[in-house]
Amino acid sequence: DDFNMGAMENKSLNVFNSRLVLATPETATDYSYESIQGIIGHEYFHNWTGNRVTLNSWFHLTLKEGLTVFRDQEFTSDLNSRSVKRIDDVRFVRENQFVEDGGALSHPIRPPFYEKMDNFYTSTVYEKGAEVVRMYQTL
16 A cells, blocks of 8 residues: 555556555445546556557657556446546546646657656646547547
């Protein structure tokens, strides 16, 4: 539970905070269960596509994370209501990524430089990256 991120993919070993894999009917909400589905799916999709989407440099992080977010969104949509999931995803982008894009932390999905690698893990890289993948699927 002291793990900084919610979960992390590693070859043959995914690591999760317990709150992201354990739920009890007494305390969990529908949103909790859907979040658990998405997070577990996300980390395992990293393992699934790892050999196909391997970073040439850190500047390609949005390709890896955007594709994985897109895939976990589609996975959760397939198991639940597609239209409700899409509305939730769009709401999340509007409330988080749009704010990031409109402020001092705005950056393209492929930033031209970085000072610290930790600064790459943003809504723009994950969520906007997923929307770019979704545009390719639509085309």
